[in-house]
Amino acid sequence: MQMPRPDPLILSRRAQIVAALERAAPGAVIHDPAETRVYECDALSAYSCPPLAVVLPRTTEEVSAILRVCHAEGVPVVPRGAGTSLAGGSMPTEDAVVVGIARLNRVLEISTEDRLIRVQPGRTNLSVTQAVDGLGFFYAPDPSSQLACAIGGNIGMNSGGAHCLKYGVTTNNLLGVTMVMMDGTVVELGGPMGEANGLDLLGVVCGSEGQLGILTEATLRILPKPAGARPVLIGFDSSEVAGACVADIIRAGVLPVAIEFMDRPCIRATEEFAHPGYPDCEALLIVEVEGTPREIDEQLALIRDIADRHSPLEFRESGSAEESARIWLGRKSAFGAMGQMGDYMCLDGTIPVSALPKVLGEIARMSAQTGMPVANVFHAGDGNMHPLIIFDANKPGDLERCEALGADILRLCVEVGGCLTGEHGVGIEKRDLMSAQFGPADMEAQMRVKDAFDPRWLLNPAKVFPLDLSESRREGRPNAA
Amino acid sequence: MRPESEADVASVIRSARESLSIAGGATRLRPGEGQGARLDMRGLTGVVLYEPEALTLVVRAGTPLDEVATVLKAENQMLGFEPDHRPGSTIGGVVAANASGPRRVLVNACRDALIGVRFVDGAGEVIKNGGRVMKNVTGYDLVKLMAGSRGRLGALTEVAFKTTPIPPSRATLRLSGLNAAQAVEAMTVALGGPFDVSGAGILPTGETVLRLEGLAGSVEARAATLVTRLARFGDVETVEGDADFAALRDAGAAMAAQAGKGAVWRIVLRPSQAGALIATLPGRLAVDWGGALIWAEAPDAWRPDLPTGAIAERVAGAAPLHLPAMAPAIAALNDGVARRFDPRGLFGSSARGVAA
Numbered sequence: 010m011q012m013p014r015p016d017p018l019i020l021s022r023r024a025q026i027v028a029a030l031e032r033a034a035p036g037a038v039i040h041d042p043a044e045t046r047v048y049e050c051d052a053l054s055a056y057s058c059p060p061l062a063v064v065l066p067r068t069t070e071e072v073s074a075i076l077r078v079c080h081a082e083g084v085p086v087v088p089r090g091a092g093t094s095l096a097g098g099s100m101p102t103e104d105a106v107v108v109g110i111a112r113l114n115r116v117l118e119i120s121t122e123d124r125l126i127r128v129q130p131g132r133t134n135l136s137v138t139q140a141v142d143g144l145g146f147f148y149a150p151d152p153s154s155q156l157a158c159a160i161g162g163n164i165g166m167n168s169g170g171a172h173c174l175k176y177g178v179t180t181n182n183l184l185g186v187t188m189v190m191m192d193g194t195v196v197e198l199g200g201p202m203g204e205a206n207g208l209d210l211l212g213v214v215c216g217s218e219g220q221l222g223i224l225t226e227a228t229l230r231i232l233p234k235p236a237g238a239r240p241v242l243i244g245f246d247s248s249e250v251a252g253a254c255v256a257d258i259i260r261a262g263v264l265p266v267a268i269e270f271m272d273r274p275c276i277r278a279t280e281e282f283a284h285p286g287y288p289d290c291e292a293l294l295i296v297e298v299e300g301t302p303r304e305i306d307e308q309l310a311l312i313r314d315i316a317d318r319h320s321p322l323e324f325r326e327s328g329s330a331e332e333s334a335r336i337w338l339g340r341k342s343a344f345g346a347m348g349q350m351g352d353y354m355c356l357d358g359t360i361p362v363s364a365l366p367k368v369l370g371e372i373a374r375m376s377a378q379t380g381m382p383v384a385n386v387f388h389a390g391d392g393n394m395h396p397l398i399i400f401d402a403n404k405p406g407d408l409e410r411c412e413a414l415g416a417d418i419l420r421l422c423v424e425v426g427g428c429l430t431g432e433h434g435v436g437i438e439k440r441d442l443m444s445a446q447f448g449p450a451d452m453e454a455q456m457r458v459k460d461a462f463d464p465r466w467l468l469n470p471a472k473v474f475p476l477d478l479s480e481s482r483r484e485g486r487p488n489a490a
Numbered sequence: 491m492r493p494e495s496e497a498d499v500a501s502v503i504r505s506a507r508e509s510l511s512i513a514g515g516a517t518r519l520r521p522g523e524g525q526g527a528r529l530d531m532r533g534l535t536g537v538v539l540y541e542p543e544a545l546t547l548v549v550r551a552g553t554p555l556d557e558v559a560t561v562l563k564a565e566n567q568m569l570g571f572e573p574d575h576r577p578g579s580t581i582g583g584v585v586a587a588n589a590s591g592p593r594r595v596l597v598n599a600c601r602d603a604l605i606g607v608r609f610v611d612g613a614g615e616v617i618k619n620g621g622r623v624m625k626n627v628t629g630y631d632l633v634k635l636m637a638g639s640r641g642r643l644g645a646l647t648e649v650a651f652k653t654t655p656i657p658p659s660r661a662t663l664r665l666s667g668l669n670a671a672q673a674v675e676a677m678t679v680a681l682g683g684p685f686d687v688s689g690a691g692i693l694p695t696g697e698t699v700l701r702l703e704g705l706a707g708s709v710e711a712r713a714a715t716l717v718t719r720l721a722r723f724g725d726v727e728t729v730e731g732d733a734d735f736a737a738l739r740d741a742g743a744a745m746a747a748q749a750g751k752g753a754v755w756r757i758v759l760r761p762s763q764a765g766a767l768i769a770t771l772p773g774r775l776a777v778d779w780g781g782a783l784i785w786a787e788a789p790d791a792w793r794p795d796l797p798t799g800a801i802a803e804r805v806a807g808a809a810p811l812h813l814p815a816m817a818p819a820i821a822a823l824n825d826g827v828a829r830r831f832d833p834r835g836l837f838g839s840s841a842r843g844v845a846a
Contacts, residue, residue: 122678122762145682167627178625180634181602194819201758202594202782206801206812207824208642209588212601212634216627236684256543262566262655263705300684304708311705359623362544392544393625431625439628446628447618454617454831455630461826473629 010056013471015104026082027062033074039063048107053097060101065109069225077193085467088219090162093154096436098218110161116140126231130161130224146231149176161224167216169432174390175266180215187226191463218434219469221462235299240336243316244290244323251292252365254319255389263308268390269295269340275384282346285339288323343386352402354411358422359393359431379414393431420445435473494533496647504614510836512641514580518587522810545653546622551582551646570597570654574740582646588638591739592689595780601637606650612832624652643831657703661713662734664727665698671765673698674781676723681780685712691738692777699734741776742785746806753807757784759800
C-alpha cells in the first residue's frame with residue numbers, strides 16, 4: 010500500500026514536537042517506540058506503520074491544544090477511535106501524530122423525554138445501548154464490532170449494522186457533535202433533531218473519515234426498545250430464488266428489521282464451525298421482525314405466504330429465545346468460521362437488490378477463475394454485500410491476488426449501479442478505487458469540502474482520495490482558494 | 491431561463507454574468523430569497539429509474555411533487571418523509587428545503603431518505619454524489635449537504651430516494667383540552683414506548699394527535715395499548731385514517747400563505763423545552779415532531795425567547811431572520827463551503843439561509 014513519504018523535516022524535529030505535545034496535554038503523550046507500535050495499524054492489519062507519537066487526551070481543551078501544536082508544526086494528525094476500522098482509516102504514517110479518543114468515554118447526558126444521549130466519542134457502541142437499556146431505549150446502529158468500536162469511529166465512517174433496513178445508519182441517528190478543527194477551533198454542529206441554521210455541516214462531517222475534525226462529544230438519537238423480535242430461517246435451492254423472495258417481502262410492505270443472506274460456501278463453513286443446524290442448501294435467509302407477539306405473528310404469516318410462493322426447502326420459525334439464538338448463531342459466527350478456513354478479506358460493496366442474482370453469479374465465476382474461494386454473507390434488504398475472499402497470507406503473492414480479486418468484485422458492484430463501500434469506509438483500502446465510482450469533478454467537489462475545514466490537509470491526509478489526486482493539496486499547493 | 495436538460499443547466503450557469511435564483515415551483519421561497527434572474531428548473535422532468543422491489547426512485551429535479559406521488563402510488567409506495575403539499579412544488583424544491591413532515595418522528599427527514607444527487611455547481615460543473623443504493627459511505631456525503639441548501643451550492647438536476655410501502659392501515663388518536671405542557675407530555679409517553687408512532691403534534695385547532703400505521707391487526711393492538719397508557723390525559727378518541735395529519739403537515743405553509751403583514755416563525759427545539767416556549771407565543775400555532783417543531787404566527791416585530799440550543803427562522807415576514815446568531819466559526823465554514831461550490835457568488839441571492 011503506497012503512502013506518502015514521511016516529511017524528513019518533521020522526523021528531524023521529533024523531540025521538539027513531542028515536548029510541545031507534552032506541554033499541551035501533560036501525561037497524555039506516548040512516544041516510546043515500543044508503545045507507539047500498538048497504534049501502528051487498525052483492523053486492516055495487513056498494513057502498518059508506527060506513528061511519530063500518540064496522544065490520548067481527556068478533554069476537549071486538550072484536543073484543541075494538541076491540534077494547535079500540530080497545526081503550528083505542520084504535522085499530520087490521524088484520529089483514532091477503537092482501531093476497529095476494516096479500511097485502514099486510522100493507519101498512521103511515520104510523521105503523523107495519532108490522536109486517540111479512548112479516554113473520552115463518559116456519558117454526559119441521557120434524556121428519554123428528548124430521546125437522546127450525549128456521550129464522549131470514545132465510548133463503545135454497545136455501551137451506549139447499555140446506558141439506556143434499563144430505561145427501555147436503545148441506540149440503533151449495531152456494527153458487528155459493536156463490543157469494541159467507538160462512537161467517534163462510527164461517526165467518522167458512518168457505520169451501519171444488521172438492523173439498518175428499519176433504523177438507518179449512523180448519520181440517520183446522529184443529532185449533533187462537538188468537534189475540534191485542525192487549527193484548534195471548537196465548533197458545535199447539528200442541533201435539536203439534528204438541525205442547524207445554514208448548511209447541513211453535520212451531515213457531511215458524518216462519514217468524512219476523520220478528515221474534517223476530531224470529535225469530542227456526540228449527541229445520538231435513542232429509540233424505544235421494541236416489544237419483542239423473532240427471526241425465521243428460510244432455505245432455498247438457488248440464490249436467484251432467495252433474491253426474488255427478498256424483493257417480494259420488501260414490496261409487500263412488511264418492513265423487517267433485518268434480512269440476512271448466506272450462500273452455500275458460507276453455510277457450510279458456519280455449519281462446520283458453530284453447528285447451528287442450518288439446512289444444506291444453496292442460499293439461506295434470516296428475516297427478523299419486531300413487535301408484540303401478535304404483531305410478530307401477523308408479519309410472519311405474511312412472510313410465510315410470500316416465501317411459500319418461492320417453494321423454499323425449509324421455513325423454520327422460532328418458538329423460543331433459544332431457537333432464535335440458534336437461527337442467528339451461524340450468521341453471527343460467519344466471520345469466525347471463515348477465519349478457520351484461512352486468512353480472509355472482507356469486502357463491503359453495495360448493489361441494487363435487483364442485481365443480486367447477476368452479481369452472485371459473476372462472483373462465483375471470478376472465484377472459480379482465480380481459484381480463490383469466496384463466501385457471501387450480507388444484508389440483503391439493503392443490498393450491502395460482504396463477500397469474504399479466503400487467502401493464505403504466508404503464501405507469496407496471495408494477498409496481492411486476493412486484493413486484485415476484491416477490486417474486481419467492487420468494480421462489478423459499481424458497474425451494476427452500486428458502490429464501493431456500504432458501511433466500512435474508504436480509508437486506504439479503497440482509496441485508489443474511488444475513480445471507478447467518481448469522475449474527477451465529483452472527487453474535486455468532495456475535496457473542496459476538506460479545503461474549507463482543513464485548508465492545509467493535515468487531518469488524516471492520505472486517505473479516501475487517490476494519492477495522485479490529493480497530492481498537490483497535501484503538499485501545500487491547494488488548487489482552490 | 492428554463493433549461494431542458496442537465497447540459498443546458500450547465501451551459502446557462504457557465505455563461506451567467508449576474509446572480510441566479512434557482513427555483514422549481516418557487517413555492518418554498520422565504521424572505522429575502524428569489525432575487526436575481528430566475529433559473530427555472532421545471533424543464534427537467536421525469537422518472538429516471540424506479541425499482542419498487544428495491545425501494546428506489548431516481549427522478550429529475552423539476553418533476554412536480556404530485557407527479558412523483560402518483561408514480562409511487564401506482565406501486566403502493568410513497569416518499570417516507572412526508573413533504574408538505576404546496577401546489578406546483580417540485581421534488582427538487584422539496585430537497586433544497588429539506589421539507590420533512592410529521593413522519594419525521596419515525597422515519598426521519600427528507601435528507602435521510604435522499605440517497606443520491608446530481609447537481610451543477612457555480613462553475614457549471616456537473617457533480618454526482620451518493621447513488622441509488624441506500625447503504626453507501628463511499629466518499630463524503632454531499633447528499634446531506636445539498637439537502638436543505640436552498641439553492642446556495644448548485645442547481646439540483648436529479649435526486650434519488652429510498653421509498654416506503656404505503657401502510658395498509660392508519661389510525662389517529664385524538665386528545666382534547668390539554669395545555670401545551672400536558673400535550674407534550676402525552677406525546678412523549680407515546681413516542682417513548684414501543685408503538686412506532688408515525689406522527690405526533692398539536693393542530694392549530696388545539697387537539698393533540700398521534701398517528702399509528704402498519705398492518706391492520708398491529709395498528710389496532712397498538713392503538714388499544716396506547717389508549718390505556720394515555721388514560722391520565724383524559725378521553726382519547728380513536729379515529730380511522732389520518733386526515734388530521736394532512737392539516738398538521740401543511741400547517742406551516744397555510745400560516746405563511748395567510749401571513750399578510752405578520753410573521754410566521756419556524757422553531758426547532760427539544761420537546762422538553764416546548765411546553766414553556768409555547769406559553770410565550772403570541773398567536774396561532776401548530777406543533778409537529780412530538781414537540782420538536784413549532785410553527786407560530788406573530789406580529790412582525792415579535793421575537794421568540796429561545797431556550798438553549800433551540801433555533802428559529804422567520805419563514806414569512808418582511809425580512810429574513812435567523813436566531814440565534816451563528817457562531818463565527820460556523821459562519822466561516824458555511825461561507826467557506828459555499829464559496830468553493832459557487833466561486834463567482836452567482837447563487838448568493840438565496841444565501842440568506844446560509845450565513846445569515
